[in-house]
Amino acid sequence: MSAELRPLPVDATRALARWLVRGLAAGALIAALVVVVSRSPDATDPIPTGAARLDSDHWRARAFAPMDPPIRLPRGRALRDRTQVFVRIEGDGRIDVEAGELVFPPGTVADRVEYRREANRWKVADVRGTRFTSSGERFHAYRPRSLDADALFGAEWPRDDDAGRRGAIALFADAMTKGAGFRRAEPGHGAADRTRSVDRFSRLLDCASCHGHRRPEAAAGEDAHLRRGTDASGMHVFRYVLADRAPLETYRPRDPNADDPFVTYECAGEPVDRATLVGPAGTTAIRCPNGDVPTLRYALADALDADEAHARRVCESRRALAGWMTERAREAYADALATCDVR
Numbered sequence: 001m002s003a004e005l006r007p008l009p010v011d012a013t014r015a016l017a018r019w020l021v022r023g024l025a026a027g028a029l030i031a032a033l034v035v036v037v038s039r040s041p042d043a044t045d046p047i048p049t050g051a052a053r054l055d056s057d058h059w060r061a062r063a064f065a066p067m068d069p070p071i072r073l074p075r076g077r078a079l080r081d082r083t084q085v086f087v088r089i090e091g092d093g094r095i096d097v098e099a100g101e102l103v104f105p106p107g108t109v110a111d112r113v114e115y116r117r118e119a120n121r122w123k124v125a126d127v128r129g130t131r132f133t134s135s136g137e138r139f140h141a142y143r144p145r146s147l148d149a150d151a152l153f154g155a156e157w158p159r160d161d162d163a164g165r166r167g168a169i170a171l172f173a174d175a176m177t178k179g180a181g182f183r184r185a186e187p188g189h190g191a192a193d194r195t196r197s198v199d200r201f202s203r204l205l206d207c208a209s210c211h212g213h214r215r216p217e218a219a220a221g222e223d224a225h226l227r228r229g230t231d232a233s234g235m236h237v238f239r240y241v242l243a244d245r246a247p248l249e250t251y252r253p254r255d256p257n258a259d260d261p262f263v264t265y266e267c268a269g270e271p272v273d274r275a276t277l278v279g280p281a282g283t284t285a286i287r288c289p290n291g292d293v294p295t296l297r298y299a300l301a302d303a304l305d306a307d308e309a310h311a312r313r314v315c316e317s318r319r320a321l322a323g324w325m326t327e328r329a330r331e332a333y334a335d336a337l338a339t340c341d342v343r
Contacts, residue, residue, distance in 0.1 A: 046178035051153040065320035068313040069240040070298035074252035101232035116185040143181035220292035258282040262303040315340035
């Protein structure tokens with residue numbers, strides 16, 4: 001917490017000085033310091049008192065499983081950002097399938113955690129996630145308490161509670177306007193850009209609009225912010241952890257798949273030479289010759305044969321999901337699991 005030191009009136013200052021001198025021999029100096037420190041917290045703390053708290057080591061400490069899809073998510077231009085999705089299922093619930101789509105049980109917590117690189121260390125910059133309970137789904141979001149703090153603050157609200165969502169937006173807007181909720185490596189932490197950054201983040205808290213149930217993939221020629229579809233629970237990443245192909249996401253400029261020798265690009269369902277793609281190489285602005293957004297495919301079996309690190313992480317993710325699956329779900333995704341030798 002931050003503390004604001006304000007000068008005392010002259011008379012009060014002299015009185016405090018005399019008291020400190022008289023009490024020094026009796027140990028009153030220590031008591032005085034405790035009083036000063038205890039009065040300063042929350043005086044200028046930008047975090048609202050009703051905010052939820054979370055430790056930045058939460059996902060490792062609580063044994064969440066990281067999810068690495070074969071086709072990586074896009075990144076920022078300077079590659080100082082990294083996104084990791086984590087999942088944990090508490091209790092006896094199991095992942096099932098309905099009409100070929102994954103369904104997650106009560107007890108599931110899934111978080112999209114965005115990191116920013118600062119001084120050779122990755123720090124949590126943004127968390128948005130969901131929690132499934134027996135009474136429904138609850139979205140949540142967290143941001144760092146300050147530029148240097150590891151601790152996070154945030155809010156949670158029911159999926160269909162628009163008033164709760166507006167309350168969360170107000171909580172973040174209040175704190176972020178005062179300077180909380182940013183990393184140094186994140187654009188917008190300066191006062192000049194803060195209003196725009198707060199407005200952008202507020203729009204991102206409309207979670208339900210992006211996480212509709214069974215939302216189809218964007219068509220190749222469609223202009224869409226998010227191109228990947230959702231499962232029966234409204235989540236994006238898990239169905240693509242279990243798939244070797246995915247449409248190119250374009251919401252950030254760098255394509256981390258561009259230099260992967262096991263990734264091929266497809267247009268109209270057919271592999272194409274990368275040299276025929278239009279646009280700057282290595283970016284998500286590349287397009288098929290007809291202007292469509294390409295689909296990417298990962299040769300997972302070949303990558304495993306080459307002992308490629310990303311391929312091993314993909315299989316670790318599939319193995320974790322399989323451990324939570326019903327037999328019916330495992331049968332539905334038997335081919336994806338078999339590639340990773342998960343039976």
